[in-house]
Amino acid sequence: MSEKKIPAWEVFIQPxxxxxxxxxxxxxxxxxxxxxxxxxxxxxRRQEGTCIWVxxxxxxxxxxPEDQASFFDPADDKVYRYPAFFKVSKKAKGL
Amino acid sequence: MTEKKEQLFQDKIDAGLKIEPxxxxxxxxxxxxxxxxxxxxxxxxxxxxxxxxWITRAPSLRAKMVLIAKVQDEAGHGLYLxxxxxxxxxxxxxxxxxxxTGKAKYSSIxxxxxxxxxxxxxxxxxxxxxxIVNQQSLRRTSYGPYSRAMIRICKEExxxxxxxxxxxxxxxxGTPEQQEMxxxxxxxxxxxxxxxxGPHDSDSAHTSNAMKWKIKRGTNDDLRQLFVDxxxxxxxxxxxxxxxxxxxxxxxxxxxxxxxIDWEEFWEVxxxxxxxxxxxxxxxxxxxxxxxxxxxxxxxxxxxxxxxDLK
Ligand SMILES: [Fe+2]
Ligand SMILES: [Fe+2]
Numbered sequence: 072m073s074e075k076k077i078p079a080w081e082v083f084i085q086p087x088x089x090x091x092x093x094x095x096x097x098x099x100x101x102x103x104x105x106x107x108x109x110x111x112x113x114x115x116r117r118q119e120g121t122c123i124w125v126x127x128x129x130x131x132x133x134x135x136p137e138d139q140a141s142f143f144d145p146a147d148d149k150v151y152r153y154p155a156f157f158k159v160s161k162k163a164k165g166l
Numbered sequence: 167m168t169e170k171k172e173q174l175f176q177d178k179i180d181a182g183l184k185i186e187p188x189x190x191x192x193x194x195x196x197x198x199x200x201x202x203x204x205x206x207x208x209x210x211x212x213x214x215x216x217x218x219x220w221i222t223r224a225p226s227l228r229a230k231m232v233l234i235a236k237v238q239d240e241a242g243h244g245l246y247l248x249x250x251x252x253x254x255x256x257x258x259x260x261x262x263x264x265x266x267t268g269k270a271k272y273s274s275i276x277x278x279x280x281x282x283x284x285x286x287x288x289x290x291x292x293x294x295x296x297x298i299v300n301q302q303s304l305r306r307t308s309y310g311p312y313s314r315a316m317i318r319i320c321k322e323e324x325x326x327x328x329x330x331x332x333x334x335x336x337x338x339x340g341t342p343e344q345q346e347m348x349x350x351x352x353x354x355x356x357x358x359x360x361x362x363x364g365p366h367d368s369d370s371a372h373t374s375n376a377m378k379w380k381i382k383r384g385t386n387d388d389l390r391q392l393f394v395d396x397x398x399x400x401x402x403x404x405x406x407x408x409x410x411x412x413x414x415x416x417x418x419x420x421x422x423x424x425x426x427i428d429w430e431e432f433w434e435v436x437x438x439x440x441x442x443x444x445x446x447x448x449x450x451x452x453x454x455x456x457x458x459x460x461x462x463x464x465x466x467x468x469x470x471x472x473x474x475d476l477k
Contacts, residue, residue: 076259077461079252096315097249099258101464102471113242116235117322136189 079128080106082113084120092124100125179380184310187253195379200254201270202381203312207247208265208272210240212446216280217289225283232329233286239326243319250311266451274432275358277440284337284344284351290330292352292359292397298323299393300363300384308380335404345405352401353409360424361432363390394422 077099083092095114100106106125115123134142150156159166171190178185185191214237221237224230248258264270275293280286301323304316337348364370364386376382384392394413401408412425434440 076257077465079249096246096318097252098245101461101468105464113245116239116242133188136186 077101080110080125081128081131082106082110083124083126084110084114085122085124086120088121092122095119097128098125176378179308179378184313185308186310194375195381196254198376198379198381199309199312200251200256202376203247203251203254203309204256204261204264205271205273207244207251207261208270209276210244210247211265212272212276212450213293214240214244215446215449216276216278216442217286219280220283220286223283224286229286229333236290236326236329239322243315243322246315246318247312250309250315253311262454266447266454268438268447271436273362274435274440275362276446277435277442278354278358279441281354282347282351284334284347285355287330287333287337287348288351288355290326290328291334291400292330292355293362294323294326294330295397296359296362296393298327299389299396303384303389304382306380306383312381331400331404334406338404338406349406352406356409357427357431360390360394360427363387363393365429365432391421394424398422 078101079097079099081097082095084095085092095110098106098109098113100109103125107123110123110125114120146152172192175185175189175191175195178189185195217233217237217240221230221233224233248261251261252258261270265272280289298320301316301320305313305320307313307316334348334352337344339345340348367385367387370386377385398408398413410425412423414423416423435443438444
């Protein structure tokens with residue numbers, strides 16, 4: 072058995088032109104081209120996308136769930152980032 | 167410390183939140199998931215063989231194209247599920263080794279032989295039909311990657327069941343020989359399909375934790391009942407008879423009552439004594455070994471070209 076590992080790649084699909092790419096899953100492939108082809112065969116057999124990104128799983132950097140509270144804390148107390156925070160006259164239109 | 171973590175974990179599950187790969191989880195939860203998801207993945211992969219058996223003998227080009235597409239979908243399902251299992255910290259090669267050495271199981275239904283073209287109908291209709299009942303309930307499983315794989319799989323499955331049912335209804339409306347083939351096929355696949363849901367809840371070793379952790383979202387017996395209720399009417403509609411003298415509508419429970427499953431046969435096949443257990447694993451092992459040089463060549467090519475950058 073070939074014990075050298077075939078690396079995993081994360082697959083992102085753009086469901087239609089102009090839309091954001093969404094994570095679909097992963098594939099195993101030895102190089103970029105194979106990763107793209109495998110991703111096409113695996114995740115777009117029913118026209119699920121207009122474009123595919125693949126990126127080696129080892130290159131993804133993720134925040135850690137354990138630090139979720141402190142990591143996202145800076146956004147916690149800034150209600151002024153939402154439009155509802157500001158009181159304006161109902162007569163003012165187009166705001 | 168662990169106790170507190172376990173409590174937080176259970177709170178999350180009770181609140182209907184998903185567990186993601188990097189979240190803390192009890193060891194037993196992880197092990198249960200690896201066993202269940204990999205068994206599911208192996209079933210999709212081994213499940214290609216009974217149908218693959220008929221691709222070259224499909225009765226028309228249309229039937230052949232449909233069957234190839236269906237079998238290809240099953241390969242995809244296996245891969246989605248291997249990916250989900252890998253997020254739990256086990257490698258693809260370990261998973262494959264567990265399958266080939268018999269340490270991991272797959273659904274026993276695939277150890278039955280496919281004897282006629284009608285079996286392509288019965289498999290799509292009954293085997294995929296039973297799988298769908300199970301998979302639909304698993305869309306709500308607590309482990310994020312497993313749940314996402316199930317959602318994707320369910321979208322693809324409904325064509326599988328419809329194409330099977332179409333074959334069955336064509337044959338049961340066909341010549342007397344075709345009708346006989348369809349009925350014979352239903353006779354052979356009905357009981358094994360009911361066995362797919364596993365032992366009665368009272369005899370099932372893994373049910374309680376799996377329900378508490380919301381890995382499973384329906385019990386074996388409930389899901390089996392759902393399948394029976396759905397399928398009886400479908401059989402009636404195409405003039406086929408379900409091979410169970412005890413099958414009867416129960417107006418009180420509003421469900422069909424049905425006969426007892428032959429559990430001896432069930433355990434015989436689980437323990438490796440089905441018609442095709444050896445053949446299925448041998449085929450898998452041979453295909454894997456014969457493909458070795460391809461993987462090695464692809465790795466060597468990638469090294470030489472620095473990951474596909476030819477320039
Ligand atoms: Fe499947
Ligand atoms: Fe299927």
